[in-house]
Each structure stands twice: as structure tokens, then as C-alpha cells.
Amino acid sequence: MLTADTRQEFAPPHTPGMLxxxxxxxxxxxxxxxxxxIGVAWKRELPPATVEAELWSAIPQEAAPPPLEETPPEPETAPQPEVKPLPEPPAPPPPVVKQAVPEAPSKADIALAKxxxxxxxxxxxxxxQAKQELERKALEKRKLEQAAKDxxxxxRAAQAKLKEQQEKDKLAKDKAAREAxxxxxxxxxxxxxxxxxKAKAAEAAKQKAEKAAKEEAKRAELERQQQLNRLAGLAVAAGSGSASSSGTAAKSSGPGANYSGRIQAAVKPNITFTDTIVGNPKTEIEVTLASNGEILSKRITKRSGNKAWxxxxxxxxxxxxxxxLDxxxxxxxxIIVISPQTLVGQ
Incomplete structure (x- = not known):
């Protein structure tokens, strides 16, 4: 709706000389x-109309009505001659009105008309022009309103899209965090x-290792005892053993009497130990020999408790x-028993 200010704004400009x-x-x-x-007034009087009329008889008379029933008959009278009504006179012709002949317009009338x-x-x-201006301004206003609306x-669409994207990102982050x-x-x-x-396997391996170690220690102990028995059994044969020998074989079935001394003499020079030793620790080492006496392998079967020794x-x-060789x-x-005081035997 246009207000008074808008009408004033859209009003056409004043033309100079308008007054x-x-x-x-x-x-x-x-x-x-x-x-x-003036031209209409002097032509207002009409010319007199001429009317002509002809009379044929007196005023016409109407015939009497017929007699009614139960009325006494009227006395007979002399017959009257029948009077015919006269025809109506023709209507007078309408008056002839002369049309006023228009006069030719003057130069002043033409100028005024122009x-x-x-x-x-x-x-x-x-x-x-004012209407077009109003339409133009209205069109511009509609365009501005449409542009503002667009x-x-x-x-709004961008905000909705941003909000939707934020919700998607939040859902994706929540999903990623949940999956992580x-x-x-x-x-x-x-x-x-x-x-x-792993703990079960380690425990099983430990138990297996402990069982294997126990079996190995038992076997090593058995072999050590057998070796010690072989080294200690210095039985001699008849005529070749010592006077205190009690064996019955022709000769000793184990190492010779002087074999331990020979081993002691071979091993003792190679012992290098500078630390102070308390007591007499013993280390038992099992060796495997070749046919010429060369040491093929060694293994500690019993430790002394002193790692340095x-x-x-x-x-x-x-x-x-x-x-x-023996x-x-x-x-x-x-099995060779090595101790600070003795190298072989107990």
C-alpha cells in the first residue's frame, strides 16, 4: 500500500507556467x-405547425341495450331510422420540425479545440509518464525484495547445509571414536x-624345562657316579695289583693307578685363578674324548657355587x-673333578 510520502515521491514534477x-x-x-x-438559444423557437380537420356528422350516439327478461314490453313506437356512426377522422400528421443547420466553426473554436x-x-x-514511473519504481522495489528474499x-539453505554437514561430521567422528x-x-x-x-606356554615350557633339567641332572648324576666308580675302581690283576688289592680279576678293569696323576699333571698348569677362595669348591666337568685323547666336547655337570672358579x-x-691315554x-x-686342593677324585 502506497503512503502519502510515497505518492509525493512518485508524483510528476511541476511544469513551469502551469498557472x-x-x-x-x-x-x-x-x-x-x-x-x-448563444448558438443554441436563438435556434430554440420552433415554427408553428398547420393542422387541418374535416367534420362529417354530429357527435355519435350509442344504441340502446337489448330488453331484459321479465320486463314488461315497452309500448310500440314508431320506427326510427337507423343512424350509422361516422368514421373517425384521420390523425393529423406530425408537425414537421426543421433541423437546425450547424454553422461552420470559427477559427477561435478550432484554436480552442486544438x-x-x-x-x-x-x-x-x-x-x-507518472504511471510508467510508478510501475518502474514498483518493479525495482519488487526486484529488490525478490533479491533480498533470494x-x-x-x-538459510547455506546454514541448513552447514548444520547438516556438521551433524554428519559429528556422526562420523562419533562412529570413528566408537570404532577406535x-x-x-x-x-x-x-x-x-x-x-x-604366552604365560601358559611359558609355564608349560618352564615345567617341561624343569622336568628335563631334573631328568638331565638325574642322568648326569648317574653318569658321574659311574665315572667316579670307574676312576675309583683301581683293581689289579693277580700278580700285578697292590698288596692291599682284594679283586679276583687277572688285571684292573678301570683306569690305571697312575692315570689320575697324569690327568692332574695335564690339567693343573692350565688353571688360572687369582681370586681368594674360601673352602674347597669342586667343579665337575664331563668330557668326551676322541680315540687319540683329544677333547671333543665338555659340559659342567655340577657347579661349585663359585662362578669364578x-x-x-x-x-x-x-x-x-x-x-x-691310559x-x-x-x-x-x-668326569673330571677340579678343586683348589685336588684336581681328580674326592
Whole structure:
């Protein structure tokens, strides 16, 4: 709805000389009205109409009505001659009215008519221009309103799209965090299960190793005892043993009497130990010999409890490399007992 200010804004600009043109137009119109009034007034009287009429008889008389029933008959009268009604006279012709012959317009009338037509055209042109201006401004206003509406719609659509994208990102982050947590939980469960399996396997391996160690220690102890028995059994044959021998065989079935001394003489120079030793620790080492007395392998079967002495004893065996033969015989495997006070035997 257009307000008063809007109407003032859309009003056409004032034409210069409008007042003077308006006064001249009013004077011209007044003169035209006066001339027309004078021209109509002197032609208002009509010419007299001539009417002719002819009379044929007196005023016509109506016939008597017929007699009614139960009325006494009227006395007979002399018959009267029948009177015929006269025909109505013809209507008079309408009066002839002479048409007024219009006079030719004067130059002033033509000028006034042209001026009036020009003023009307100018007024129409101004009204048309004002209407077009109003339509243009209304169109611009509608365009601005439509642009503002489109901009608002775009902003709302962008906000809705941004909000939707934010919700999608939030859902994706939540999903990723949930999946990461589930993955971490699965990994933790797998790690715990693996640790439990490893612990079980380690425990089983430990038990197996302990069982194997016990069996190996038992076997080593048995072999050590057998070796010690072989080294200690210095039985001699008849005529070749000592006076205190109690054997019945022709000769000793174990190492010779002087074989332990020969081993002691081979191993003792290779012992290098500078630390102070408390007591008499003993290290038992099992060696495997070749046919020429060369040491093929060694293994500590019983430790002394002193790691330094065990290492010195093992190094002494490594340095010896070869043990003497017992009259061409090889006792393999053989256990050598090494201690600070004695190298072989208890």
C-alpha cells in the first residue's frame, strides 16, 4: 500500500507556467461555453405547425341495450331510422420540425479545440509518464525484495547445509571414536589372551624345562657316579695289583693307578685363578674324548657355587685340549673333578 510520502515521491514534477496555462484554458473554455449557449438559444423557437380537420356528422350516439327478461314490453313506437356512426377522422400528421443547420466553426473554436486537445494529450502523457514511473519504481522495489528474499533463502539453505554437514561430521567422528574404542578393546582382549597364552606356554615350557633339567641332572648324576666308580675302581690283576688289592680279576678293569696323576699333571698348569677362595669348591666337568685323547666336547655337570672358579675350571679344560691315554685306552665320557686342593677324585 502506497503512503502519502510515497505518492509525493512518485508524483510528476511541476511544469513551469502551469498557472498561466490553466488561466488561459479556463478563459478559452468560458468563451466556448458562451458561444455555444448563444448558438443554441436563438435556434430554440420552433415554427408553428398547420393542422387541418374535416367534420362529417354530429357527435355519435350509442344504441340502446337489448330488453331484459321479465320486463314488461315497452309500448310500440314508431320506427326510427337507423343512424350509422361516422368514421373517425384521420390523425393529423406530425408537425414537421426543421433541423437546425450547424454553422461552420470559427477559427477561435478550432484554436480552442486544438488547445484543449493538446492539453488533454499533455495531461495524458504526464499521467502515462507518472504511471510508467510508478510501475518502474514498483518493479525495482519488487526486484529488490525478490533479491533480498533470494539472498535470505540462500543464506538459510547455506546454514541448513552447514548444520547438516556438521551433524554428519559429528556422526562420523562419533562412529570413528566408537570404532577406535572397539578396536582398542579387541586389541586389548587379544593382547590379554595372547599374554595368557604366552604365560601358559611359558609355564608349560618352564615345567617341561624343569622336568628335563631334573631328568638331565638325574642322568648326569648317574653318569658321574659311574665315572667316579670307574676312576675309583683301581683293581689289579693277580700278580700285578697292590698288596692291599682284594679283586679276583687277572688285571684292573678301570683306569690305571697312575692315570689320575697324569690327568692332574695335564690339567693343573692350565688353571688360572687369582681370586681368594674360601673352602674347597669342586667343579665337575664331563668330557668326551676322541680315540687319540683329544677333547671333543665338555659340559659342567655340577657347579661349585663359585662362578669364578667354575669359569677357571672350564677354561683349563679348553686349554688342555688333549688328555693322555691310559696305556693306549680312552675312557669316554669321563668326569673330571677340579678343586683348589685336588684336581681328580674326592
Amino acid at each position: 498561466r496555462a490553466l488561466v488561459l484554458a479556463l478563459l478559452a473554455h468560458a468563451a466556448l461555453v458562451g458561444v455555444l449557449a 488547445e484543449k486537445e493538446r492539453l488533454l494529450e499533455e495531461q495524458k502523457a504526464k499521467e502515462l 539472498k535470505l533463502d540462500k543464506e 574404542k572397539e578396536k582398542a578393546d579387541r586389541a586389548e582382549k587379544a593382547r590379554k589372551a595372547e599374554a595368557a597364552d 667354575d669359569d677357571a675350571a672350564e677354561n683349563a679344560i679348553d686349554k688342555t685340549r688333549k688328555l693322555p 696305556d693306549g685306552k680312552v675312557w669316554s665320557p669321563m
